[in-house]
Amino acid sequence: MSVVLGFVAPSRPQLLLAAERNDGWQRLHDSFADARQQLADSGAELLLIYSTQWHSIIGHQMQADSNPRWSKVDDDFHDLGTINYDLKIDTDFADSYCEAAQKRGLAARTVNYHGFPVDTGSLVVAQLLNPDNRIPIGIVSCNVYADRGETLVLGKAARDAIEASGKKVAVAASTSLSNRMYTKAIDPQNDKIYSQKDDEWNRKLLELLEEGRLEDVSQLARQFATEAHGEQRMKAMWWLAAVMGETNNYNGKLFGYEAVYGTGQALLSLCPQHSSSQLFEYDEDSSETYQGDRDILSK
Amino acid sequence: MSKGEIVSGCIAPHPPHLVYAANPPQNEPRSSGAGAWQALHDGYQKLQKSLDSKDFDVLIVHTPHWKTRVGHHLLGVPQFSGLSVDPIFPNLFRFNFDLEVDVELAEKICSAAQQRGLEMHMMRNPDFRVDYGTITSCHLAHPQWDKQIVCISSGSTHSDYSNESGELEMLALGEATREAVEKSGKRAVLLASTSLSHRHFTSEPADPEDPEHEYIYNSNQSAWDEHVLGLIRDGKCQQILDEMPDFIEQSISECKEGALTWLLGALGVPDYPAKVYGYGTVIGTGNAVVEWRGPKQ
Ligand SMILES: [Fe+2]
Numbered sequence: 001m002s003v004v005l006g007f008v009a010p011s012r013p014q015l016l017l018a019a020e021r022n023d024g025w026q027r028l029h030d031s032f033a034d035a036r037q038q039l040a041d042s043g044a045e046l047l048l049i050y051s052t053q054w055h056s057i058i059g060h061q062m063q064a065d066s067n068p069r070w071s072k073v074d075d076d077f078h079d080l081g082t083i084n085y086d087l088k089i090d091t092d093f094a095d096s097y098c099e100a101a102q103k104r105g106l107a108a109r110t111v112n113y114h115g116f117p118v119d120t121g122s123l124v125v126a127q128l129l130n131p132d133n134r135i136p137i138g139i140v141s142c143n144v145y146a147d148r149g150e151t152l153v154l155g156k157a158a159r160d161a162i163e164a165s166g167k168k169v170a171v172a173a174s175t176s177l178s179n180r181m182y183t184k185a186i187d188p189q190n191d192k193i194y195s196q197k198d199d200e201w202n203r204k205l206l207e208l209l210e211e212g213r214l215e216d217v218s219q220l221a222r223q224f225a226t227e228a229h230g231e232q233r234m235k236a237m238w239w240l241a242a243v244m245g246e247t248n249n250y251n252g253k254l255f256g257y258e259a260v261y262g263t264g265q266a267l268l269s270l271c272p273q274h275s276s277s278q279l280f281e282y283d284e285d286s287s288e289t290y291q292g293d294r295d296i297l298s299k
Numbered sequence: 300m301s302k303g304e305i306v307s308g309c310i311a312p313h314p315p316h317l318v319y320a321a322n323p324p325q326n327e328p329r330s331s332g333a334g335a336w337q338a339l340h341d342g343y344q345k346l347q348k349s350l351d352s353k354d355f356d357v358l359i360v361h362t363p364h365w366k367t368r369v370g371h372h373l374l375g376v377p378q379f380s381g382l383s384v385d386p387i388f389p390n391l392f393r394f395n396f397d398l399e400v401d402v403e404l405a406e407k408i409c410s411a412a413q414q415r416g417l418e419m420h421m422m423r424n425p426d427f428r429v430d431y432g433t434i435t436s437c438h439l440a441h442p443q444w445d446k447q448i449v450c451i452s453s454g455s456t457h458s459d460y461s462n463e464s465g466e467l468e469m470l471a472l473g474e475a476t477r478e479a480v481e482k483s484g485k486r487a488v489l490l491a492s493t494s495l496s497h498r499h500f501t502s503e504p505a506d507p508e509d510p511e512h513e514y515i516y517n518s519n520q521s522a523w524d525e526h527v528l529g530l531i532r533d534g535k536c537q538q539i540l541d542e543m544p545d546f547i548e549q550s551i552s553e554c555k556e557g558a559l560t561w562l563l564g565a566l567g568v569p570d571y572p573a574k575v576y577g578y579g580t581v582i583g584t585g586n587a588v589v590e591w592r593g594p595k596q
Contacts (some may be wrong), residue, residue, distance in 0.1 A: 057387050057582075058503045071426050075452070076367050078424040107502040113389045115382040117428060145501050181368050183459055184418045261369075293501055 003272065006244050007035065007129065007172040008209065010265035011053055011121035011231075014188075015128065016250055017080040021188040024258035025225070031256035031267050032128040038269055039129060044170035046090050047130050048138040048158060050233040050239045051174040053121035056141035059107025060154055063139040064094035065116060079192050081122050086131035087168075096164055097138065101157040105290040106150070108157075121174035129172060142232055148222070149287040152236045154241025156288065162243070171243050175236035177202040177264035178228040186261065194262035201228035202264035206257055208215040209268050212239050212250035219283050228264070240270075246286060251272055300484040303504065305477060306355050308566045309346060310559065310589040311490040313364070313435035314581035315385045315392030317343065320508060323442065327393040331506050335513040340576015342588035343439045349590055350441050351572075357401045358441060358448045359476060360490040363556035364432030365452040368459060369577020370418025371472060372452040373405040376425050385431045391507060401447035404483050406429035410448065411482075417468060418454075436492035446488075451476075453556040462544035470540075470558075477594065480565075481491040482509050489565055491558035494549035495527055496520035496585035503582065514540060516583035523550040524585035526576065531589055534572040536563050553584070567595040 010028060014021070039047070054061070060069035072083040086189050101108035122139045125277075130137060140158070143150070162169045180197035193199040205224055208217050217224075218241035221234035244250070252268040257266040314412055317339055320330045371544070378399050385392035409419045433450045451472070457465030480487045498516040517522040530539050539546075540563060548554045554560065562570070569591050576588040 055387065057499045057501060059501055072428040073424050075365055076369050076372075078372075078422050078427050079420075082424065082426040109390075111389050113384050113393060115384045115393070116389055117384060118384050119386070143501060154339070183369055183454075183456070185369055185420070247386070 002159065003171055003244050004168045005170040006240055006270040007170065007268055008240065008268045009125045009129065009174050009259065010267055011124055011174045011176055012260040012263065012265055013074040013080055013083065013120050013124065014260050016083055016089045016124055022191050024191065025260060026212040028256040028258040028265060028267060029128065031184050035129060035255050035267055035269060036264055039170055041167050042170060043216055044134055044135060045167045046093060046138060046169045048140070048169055048171045049122050049125050049174055049195055049234055050140050050142065051119050051121040052142045052236050053119040053174065054139065054141040055143070056143045059109065060143055062094040062108065062111040063089055064091050064110035065089060068090050068116060068118050070115055070117065072118060072120060083120070083209040084150050085118060085123055085127070085133050087118065087126055088136045090136035090138055093138050093161060093165055097140065097161040100160040101154060104153050104157050104288065105292065106157065107292065110129060125172050125174045126258050142235065145233040146235065148235070148284065150290050151238040152242040153287055153290045155239040159245070160245040161273055171240065173236035173240040175234070177205060177266055179231035179263050180229040182262040191258045191259050191261060192291055193264055198226045198228045198264060202257065202266070206254055206266055206268065207220060208269065210254050212252045212270060213248040214250055215246050215248050217241070244270065244272065301481045302486040303480045303487065304444060305480055305489055305593050306353050306486050307350060307593060308562050309440060309488040309491065310562070310587055310590040311346070311436040311440045311492055312586035312588070313432040313492045315388050315431055316507065316581050317439055318394065318435050319391040322435060323438065325395045330392055330438060331508050333508040335508045335510040336579055336581055337582070338577045338579035338585055339588060345576040345587050346440055346590055347442070350424045355486040355488050356446065356468045357404060357485050358437055358446050358490055359451070359487050360433050360435070360436050360448060360492055361451045361453065361558040361561045362430055362432040362492045363453045363558060364430040365450065365555055367452040368455045370420055371408050371412065371454040372420045372422050373474065374450040375402050375405055375421035375423045376400060376431065377402050378428065379429050381423065381428065383429065383431050384436050384518045387590040389566070390433050392431055393430070396429065396436055396586050398444065404479060404485060405449045407479035407483055408451070408476050410419065410562050411479045412472050415471045415475055417471060419543045428584050435581060440490055457547070457555045457557065462547050465557060466540065466543055466560050469560035470564035473561040476561070477565045488564055491562035492552040493514045493558035493569050494584045495524045497553040498551050498583055513580055515580045515585060517587055520585055528575055528578060528587055531573050532575055534570050536569045539563065540568065566593070568590055569595050
């Protein structure tokens with residue numbers, strides 16, 4: 001089997017801890033109900049999350065503790081309270097994803113440590129899209145140095161592991177869109193997208209995604225990141241496009257788009273469809289393997 | 300009450316590798332002892348000795364690994380304990396910590412910085428997990444854990460606006476820190492928890508401590524590190540500040556998180572030489588253990 005459903009998902013703790021303080025936060029929080037239904041209807045047996053807030057340096061890390069349990073307090077929004085978590089991880093999948101990544105030349109490792117701090121973005125997605133651990137999940141980190149080529153390879157490795165698993169898998173990219181945030185405390189009632197320009201870029205991106213044009217969005221990620229302060233260079237879109245097959249053939253469905261502390265946060269799904277043959281172009285190469293960054297001059 | 304003072308200002312880098320290599324009882328993983336980071340270990344030994352000879356009440360640490368975007372935050376809970384697992388190097392750092400915070404001094408720094416126009420917040424959630432940068436720098440500089448600490452987050456003005464505006468904020472935060480220390484009557488040691496050049500290798504050898512795999516990422520990085528260390532040795536701190544935006548951009552320096560500029564601001568931008576106790580690389584990044592004896596008189 002392969003990927004049955006993909007999500008672009010928000011990442012901010014307000015959605016878990018304080019949705020009632022702003023109408024938009026509440027709407028986005030509530031919009032997860034429809035997304036949960038779509039996830040259930042898809043028959044997915046595993047939800048794989050790529051989180052832009054789980055930063056790694058040594059290659060790519062896959063969560064492999066079968067039951068991460070701890071509490072998380074956000075670095076900025078500690079006054080909102082504590083996120084307690086108790087997750088169910090598919091550890092076999094973590095192992096096979098790690099092996100698939102290594103086969104494609106990536107530095108990758110599983111992490112299985114009591115007390116490992118799961119990041120806020122992963123928790124927002126895990127708890128709102130998959131409450132009560134309805135299905136097991138996987139989480140993969142975001143290497144801060146990885147650019148497009150390496151991130152595509154990471155996405156393709158996920159696809160290898162998904163195909164080998166024989167399972168129906170849903171994937172989610174936890175990321176902000178525009179990531180310009182208020183840098184002074186605001187009254188939640190006054191929250192809005194930081195600038196009109198950020199808002200316009202977010203809407204353009206969502207328009208393309210609603211048309212199912214994920215590969216076009218992947219090709220536009222650099223420009224979007226530059227123009228709208230995209231989170232982590234919008235590399236979540238590269239990973240999502242690669243794991244879902246690098247096409248524009250999806251049905252896009254937007255559940256919600258709101259400002260959280262000035263940033264753009266959206267919940268949207270992409271369902272693979274096979275009938276479309278939309279034209280699109282590849283502006284950049286799509287690497288199959290990665291060769292690392294040591295001794296590059298001798299390679 | 301007599302006037303407080305900064306008795307020492309240090310660059311105290313926080314690679315968890317250095318704690319790992321020292322095998323303290325608080326850290327779960329055990330290292331091989333292969334010695335990749337010996338120069339930094341030796342540098343920290345010298346710093347520890349120097350601090351042991353000083354009379355002080357509190358360690359004030361500015362840490363890049365408590366990253367905040369809504370201004371600068373300070374720990375505001377008197378005591379924290381628990382297990383700190385480094386999210387980036389969990390194989391090396393799983394440290395059982397137990398520390399006390401000087402909340403009163405933290406509040407004084409907070410209000411002195413607010414008076415200078417900075418966005419400041421106290422962190423009051425007792426469930427908060429103290430970041431590993433704070434724990435690492437405090438442990439390496441003074442492993443006895445017998446002093447209270449003050450912990451300041453790194454705001455994101457350099458990233459969210461510009462290096463230049465970030466630098467101005469960090470100087471102001473440093474000045475606010477000095478003013479608060481002086482008013483408190485306390486004797487403080489300041490720790491700027493930061494690397495110099497900061498490009499990591501993204502793969503790790505089977506034994507992370509294998510010296511064969513430990514060297515600077517490239518010669519651009521070492522050229523910058525040598526240059527900045529030269530300025531530190533010559534007491535040319537104003538020149539460091541003048542060149543800081545270039546240093547940050549060209550060597551991906553962790554000084555972008557503001558710790559060194561905060562320290563120099565608190566010390567009144569020293570014009571006298573500091574002691575460089577050690578320099579070495581950790582997974583390709585440049586790190587130095589440095590001490591200034593106190594503010595410019
Ligand atoms: Fe660091």
